[in-house]
Amino acid sequence: MDTPILKKKWEKNYEIADEQLKKIKKVKGVATGFNANIDAIYKITGEKLSELIKKTKMSLKELENIERCRILDEKDFVKGIFKSFRYGIAEEWICENKKVYDWIKKQIGYDYLQIGGQGGIMANVLSTVGVKKVFVHANSLPAIQAEQFAKNDNLLSFDEKGEMKPAYQINRSKDLPLMHWIIEFKRSDTIEIEGKIFKTPKANRFIATYDPLNLKLVLDENYMAKIKEEKLDFVVLSGFHALLSNNDGEALIDKVAERIKEWKKSAPKTIFHLEVASTQDVIIRRAIALKLIPLVSSIGVNERETMDLLEVLDQKALAKRCREQTTAENLLKGLSKIKEKTGVERVQLHMFGLYLTLQDKGFKISPEDNLKGMMTASVVGASKAKTGEVDSKSIKSVKHEVSDVGLIELDSLATALGQPNLVISGLGRYKLWDLIAVPTILIEKPITLVGMGDTISSISLISAR
Ligand code: GLC
Numbered sequence: 001m002d003t004p005i006l007k008k009k010w011e012k013n014y015e016i017a018d019e020q021l022k023k024i025k026k027v028k029g030v031a032t033g034f035n036a037n038i039d040a041i042y043k044i045t046g047e048k049l050s051e052l053i054k055k056t057k058m059s060l061k062e063l064e065n066i067e068r069c070r071i072l073d074e075k076d077f078v079k080g081i082f083k084s085f086r087y088g089i090a091e092e093w094i095c096e097n098k099k100v101y102d103w104i105k106k107q108i109g110y111d112y113l114q115i116g117g118q119g120g121i122m123a124n125v126l127s128t129v130g131v132k133k134v135f136v137h138a139n140s141l142p143a144i145q146a147e148q149f150a151k152n153d154n155l156l157s158f159d160e161k162g163e164m165k166p167a168y169q170i171n172r173s174k175d176l177p178l179m180h181w182i183i184e185f186k187r188s189d190t191i192e193i194e195g196k197i198f199k200t201p202k203a204n205r206f207i208a209t210y211d212p213l214n215l216k217l218v219l220d221e222n223y224m225a226k227i228k229e230e231k232l233d234f235v236v237l238s239g240f241h242a243l244l245s246n247n248d249g250e251a252l253i254d255k256v257a258e259r260i261k262e263w264k265k266s267a268p269k270t271i272f273h274l275e276v277a278s279t280q281d282v283i284i285r286r287a288i289a290l291k292l293i294p295l296v297s298s299i300g301v302n303e304r305e306t307m308d309l310l311e312v313l314d315q316k317a318l319a320k321r322c323r324e325q326t327t328a329e330n331l332l333k334g335l336s337k338i339k340e341k342t343g344v345e346r347v348q349l350h351m352f353g354l355y356l357t358l359q360d361k362g363f364k365i366s367p368e369d370n371l372k373g374m375m376t377a378s379v380v381g382a383s384k385a386k387t388g389e390v391d392s393k394s395i396k397s398v399k400h401e402v403s404d405v406g407l408i409e410l411d412s413l414a415t416a417l418g419q420p421n422l423v424i425s426g427l428g429r430y431k432l433w434d435l436i437a438v439p440t441i442l443i444e445k446p447i448t449l450v451g452m453g454d455t456i457s458s459i460s461l462i463s464a465r
Contacts, residue, residue, distance in 0.1 A: 001411045001423070007402060009424055010439060013375060014400040020376040020463040021395065025130040027462055029232040032119040032126070033137030033223075034256075035214045035239025037178040038145050039116030039450060042108050044183050046191035049085060052078050052107065053193065060194045069280045071095035071208055074103050081206045085185050088202030090304070090449075092180075092278055094209050094242055101210040104181055115148035116180050117214070118238030118275045121451035122458040123167070127155035128390050129380065131462065135227055136167055139218045140175040162222035181208040182450050205450055214242050217252045224259065228266045235263065236458055238275035240292060245283035253287045260295050271364060273298040275457050276305045286312035289342060297364070298346035299338075300457030306334045306349060313341045328354055328413040328437075336431055348374075350440075350456045353406030357436040357460075365464045367434040371426050373464025377456045378402075378440040384455050385446035398441060406439030413437065 053063065056078050063082045071077050071093050077100060080093045095101055115124050123136035128150050136149070136157050149155055149167040157167040160174070187203040217240070237260070243249035264272060274296040279285040289312050293299055301309065303326055310319035315337050322330045328351065335347045335358045346359035355374045359367070379398050380390050387394040407423070414422040417435075422428035428435040446452075 001407070003404060003407060006407055006423065010402045010407075011400045013426065014379065014402075016372050017376045017379045017400070020372050020465070021129060021392075023465050024463050025132070026465075027131045027233050029133045029135065029230050030126050030131050030234045030236065030462060031135045031137070031227055031230070031232050032123045032236045032458075033239065034119055034139070034217065034219065034237065035117035035242070036115065036120030036123070036136055036138045036145070037117040037140075037180050037211055037214065038148055039114050039180050039182045040110035041112050041114060041182045041184060041448075041450070042110050044081065044085070044185050046085075046189045048108075049081060049191050050193075052081070055107065060196065063193070069093050071100055072097055074100055076100075077104060077208055080208065081183050084183070084204060084206035085189075085191065085200050086198040088187070088200045088204050090204050090206075090278065092207035092209060092241070093280065094215065094244065096215075098210070101179075104208060108181075110181070113144075113148055116182070116450070118277060118454045119236075120149070121454045122236055122275075123155055124150045125380070125384075125390050125455050126458055126462060127152040129459065133230070135223070135230060135232075137220060137223045137227075138167065139213045139220050140178050141167070141170050141172040142175045142177055143171040143173070144177050145175070146170045158220060158222040158226060162226065164226065176213065178211040178213055180211060183208065184449065203446060203449060209242060211242060214239055215244065215247065217243060217256055219256075219259070228263065232267055232270045234271050234273060234462060235267070236273045236275065236461070237296070238277050238454070240284070240288050241277035241279035243281065243284045245281050249281065249284045250287050253284070253291055257291050257295060260292070264295070271298060271461070272296040273300065273457070273461055275300045275454055276309065278305060279308065282312060285309070289313055293342040293344050296344065298348070298461060299344050300348050300350070300453065301338075302349070302453050303331060303351045306331055306338070309338050310334050313338065315341075326351075328356060328409045329416045332356060332358070332413065332430060332435070336433070339433070348457060348460060350453055351409075353403045353440055353442055354409045355438045355440060355456065355460070358430060358433050359436075361432065361434055363434070365461075367427055367436050369464040370436045370460075371438065373460045373462070374426075374436060374438040376463040377460035378438060380459045381452055381456045382441040382443050385443035385448065385452065388447050390455070401441060402439040403442035405442065410437055410439050
């Protein structure tokens with residue numbers, strides 16, 4: 001593999017992104033749901049984590065003893081941060097205790113607020129890149145939450161009387177603000193505990209979620225009724241990952257499945273996509289895999305979510321293999337199993353440095369269009385990582401240079417599949433399906449990572465045209 005030549009080739013391929021961004025403006029309507037919340041961003045360092053550990057008087061042994069991936073007391077919160085920090089992994093744990101929530105608020109506060117939740121994040125991004133109308137579902141919309149939405153008049157939601165308005169102007173003053181703590185750390189930061197040094201291998205985040213409404217999957221009935229009157233090209237759904245099996249989670253999934261079926265009936269031409277999101281509760285994860293994925297035509301996953309899905313689809317050995325060797329080749333096997341087991345027509349993986357889409361032949365979006373959408377997503381994602389913004393100025397500042405990591409991964413995949421052209425064109429096949437692969441632009445020092453997957457999946461789908 002000659003990397004500089006390939007990089008040039010992909011730089012050329014990526015030229016199409018500008019064109020795609022213009023085409024997005026032709027998309028008439030997208031609905032995003034169901035979760036929108038406030039993300040309270042807190043940048044943690046090894047030093048600050050050390051203070052928290054001291055405050056909670058925890059030994060290393062205690063920190064490592066994780067019996068539940070949930071936050072029932074302060075110690076769970078600190079354990080979660082430590083686990084994410086030391087392995088450089090993304091985790092989201094649910095906090096069900098208001099007292100712990102108050103404790104977190106008092107102990108660390110936050111650096112700044114921004115919109116959160118897959119639905120919220122995707123709505124901000126899609127309205128900013130120019131989709132004509134974006135309808136965001138919000139089960140809570142007091143001013144503090146509404147203010148986190150982009151000041152875009154094409155980003156719409158509903159007030160308490162069911163009147164449609166730009167989301168940022170709404171103030172459903174009786175609603176509860178839903179706060180999620182996003183504890184972000186940098187790569188190579190260190191912490192010393194009992195003489196042992198731990199160094200984070202990757203910049204990442206730990207999320208502590210206190211969100212009674214999304215935990216119950218409360219729907220805004222005004223939205224659910226009125227959205228059926230709108231012409232929608234896409235419905236992008238997520239927000240089921242915070243449900244808990246000991247809190248009626250499965251029944252809530254059954255109920256929402258019925259609502260989605262109804263919605264689909266009223267919008268037969270609309271493409272429904274599900275962003276899977278990291279789901280800790282295994283029973284809920286299985287219900288998402290078996291009851292929700294079969295309802296949509298397309299899903300988005302990262303590496304971790306791929307393995308998690310495999311686990312609940314009785315593919316433990318393959319999940320283990322992916323965990324031990326997180327290569328594109330193994331993950332592709334994983335995607336194909338997910339497709340087989342759920343029947344979903346299109347699966348898209350965004351992994352570090354590479355995106356892969358596996359889809360049915362004859363799917364509504366052609367492989368060529370998918371390829372264009374994936375490259376556009378890479379540019380928009382890089383813009384977000386670089387500046388935190390996805391406006392045209394920021395998007396223009398991104399250099400179209402794909403990462404070595406992605407190219408190397410793609411090259412080994414192409415070799416393993418015996419499809420040398422895949423590394424040049426990004427188009428190939430796997431079993432009976434079309435395979436599309438794109439090496440991505442990586443930003444050396446991203447200023448933010450939260451919401452990256454949501455941005456990639458939604459832009460990739462919506463700009464595939
Ligand atoms: C999860 C979190 C939310 C965050 C989002 C980012 O939904 O609950 O706080 O904004 O992930 O992808």
